[in-house]
Amino acid sequence: MSNAISNLNNINSTDGLNAKGLRQDEWLERLKLFGLGSPALILILVILVIPVGWLFYVSFIGADGSFSLENYERMIASKSYARIFKTTFQVSILTTILCILIGYPLAYFMSQLPSKIANLCLITVLLPFWTSLLVRTYAWLVLLQKKGLVNDWGISLGLWEDPIKFVHNLNGTLIGMVHIMLPFLILPTYGAMKAIDKDYLKAASNLGASPVRSFWTVFFPLTTPGLLAGSLMVFVLCLGFFVTPAVLGGGKVIMVSMKIVSNIELFVNWGAASALGVVLLLITIATLWIASRFLNLNNIAGGGH
Amino acid sequence: MTIKTDALPITVRHVTKTYGSVYALNDVSIDVRQGEFLTLLGPSGSGKTTLLMVLAGFTRPNQGSLLFGDEEVIRKPPHLRNLGMVFQNYALFPHMTVSGNVGYPLRLRKIPKNEIEERVAEALQLVQLDGLGDRQINQLSGGQKQRVALARSIVFEPRILLMDEPLSALDKKLRDQMQIELRRLHERLGMTTVYVTHDQREALTMSDRIAVLNNGKIMQLATPQDLYDFPQNKFVADFIGESTFLKVEKSRHSLIAGGVKLKTTQPIHNADKVALLIRPERIHILETKADKNMNVFDAVVSNLVYQGDSFLLYAVLADGTEIAIRGTIQNDNFVRLPKPGEPVRLGLEASDTLVIPDE
């Protein structure tokens, strides 16, 4: 960046032919093109950056309207807040792990299929994407409730006697979250797998590795970037997730996002909500930053879709 | 479509383009004569493509002046410069047919439809693609695509034509054929043409004049013949044709190379370090006594290569330099040539003795 500026400004004071005019033309053109991004930038500044900045500010305002750290103090001291953070991390980590365990084999399966069939399977992974989040969550609510499908079938097949409580608890929440987050893990992982040159595996086999061995020592390590990218996305999304835990948790699973909402809706306590929001944002940024040390984040944008 | 358009001369003055601390073009000035076919020749990174892009308006130099005829155009955007341009990978529009591509510049100029059809047909005929107007671009061969790109760039009768290594993606046979066709087209249409290539044979074949570039500077601007016979520096001599260089020591009154005091009828450049340029076909094996105007070198044969119609003899001088000598094979002379290990006398005419700056 500084190269570009110094490059243009370094044409020394003994200005050559048309140098000034050419410089003007260059900056004008750059500005015009950059200006194409201005509607987007303005919108985001007005609706996101400034309000979030304000929220940041509000989090430091106490109940009496003066600067205070009471919102943060309350957060640190309160047991319920501690539980909320614990729950949030619990759900996020468990969901991520489950997604990896379930999603990786499926991605591997798809990567081994011939293109046409693989694309069909890809549709089953993408289908959830374009179904509404709410619809999917609702579907699980219906399936897992006491009189729901799962219990009906389980009982009629003789697998268990009394209806098991699958929903309105952590389990239901996890099931729903995993279902929603799976595509986010599968797509980058599948992308990474497809990009592996088959020659590597042939070489390993040629050198004497059994299929299992060549999988773990050659194939798996090469897929880690995609897998990590997907896992990161899932984890970060889970941290801030609202809808699914709210519906499937039955009030027993309270995540940070839900507390923020209730702080405003029920208590109109902007200070507390903002403080929580700031902490959530900082955790998200920290996670992304730590991950960027190990990953090239540019890959997420291209690899996912 | 008229033939022999009213071509424009191009005047480039003091054009400099830097990227950070690197000079892509370093105070370049050049005159392209009206209707001339000028080639910008050089290795990659020499600045030849940059200069072409400056002419086209896609690269904005830090400073400089550019005149098309009498008009200063350095600050004009590309779409107002009204020149034709053929890109290296043709840059044809895949979502249009051949006619669509060729007619595009005419549609931009709001020319009435029937006239467009006429002129597109004429242009296609000129590049020998008659009747292929309705083809899709992906149905064309490389050579055909090249011609469509050409037709598209001349259909609106520009007075200047720019070409960026247009033949580099073609195979050798097609390339040789196209070189002749391009040259013929140029003679027919007469527009000022600036052509970029890194292939010296191509440049020598097609150009009226060649500008050899290196590191953003013009090393020499001359006709192909002059560049070959009288290169003005080591870079040009090395880049065009084959050559061997002998170190030359300057003493007070004479130049000594390879242990021989040089006789030469060529002007000697006034540089500190100079070298003797020897072209393989200009140095001969002496079978009889040398005449007065020859520089004679004693050497030992190191290698003899048979090449069908010619031979390459490699001989080593006393100071260890190896010289290549090329000669034609006739009258069974090959068997009489000295073999590796045998001594040989080499003669270089004074008129062929070129001492040039060694840089």
Next chain:
Amino acid sequence: MFKWLKNPATETQITHGGRLWLYVISTIIMILLVAPTLIVIPMSFSDSLYLEFPPKVWSLRWYENYFGSYEWMLATRTSLIAAFLTTLVATPVGVIAAYGLHTSRFPFIRLAFVTMIMPMMVPVVLVAIGAFYAFVKLKILYTITGLVLAHTIMAVPLVLIVTGAALKSYDMNQENAARSLGAPRWKAFLTITLPQIRFAVVTSALLSFLTSFDEVVIAMFISGGDNPTLTRNMFNALRDQIDPTIAAISTIMILVTTLMVIFAQIFGREK
């Protein structure tokens, strides 16, 4: 069938039989991915108040309930209008932003890009309460305008990424060729570049539509009054009790999004 099991599946000589467990598990996972959503459809035709599968009695009562309800119709109208308007706004805004970022040599491009995809990185809840605050101040709370603006900033990152990727694999020389032939930049973009990134643009439009139509959290805060969204009302209904009307609405939502995807495929297809 048994012979097929003995065939090698890969060049490293693993047989299909050796991988059978993988095939079975994967099939189960794929079924589980798709089935829950689809089960809602037949359930919506059940007459019972308790959502059975398979339905014992088929009926359209929940659909009648939906179409006959003023509130639900109002919400549907709001959601559809907001989604279409979001598409109309976010797609051009995002496409030209992507083009500007791709072609400009301006120093702050990285920063601009990160800013533009921020709505995707920031937890939705924060975007929601931030927008809520901003809209109260701007007096556009509970309006369709506000909805469209908020949904637009959620959609723009997607448009940026999809269109940006398409531009990266596009040969910019074609635009240069067009410019050398006499087209100013904007014309070259419209006549040459845009037709060739058409698929990406259509996908971006589709994603914008879906982002808005499906969006819940932001709508919870900034829609309401005269302009509640479908998702907002659905969410509130879910929290209270399980009204089977929601199954009907879900089915209709699935239908709408599927139609949109099909449209996108048709319009985006290469000739």
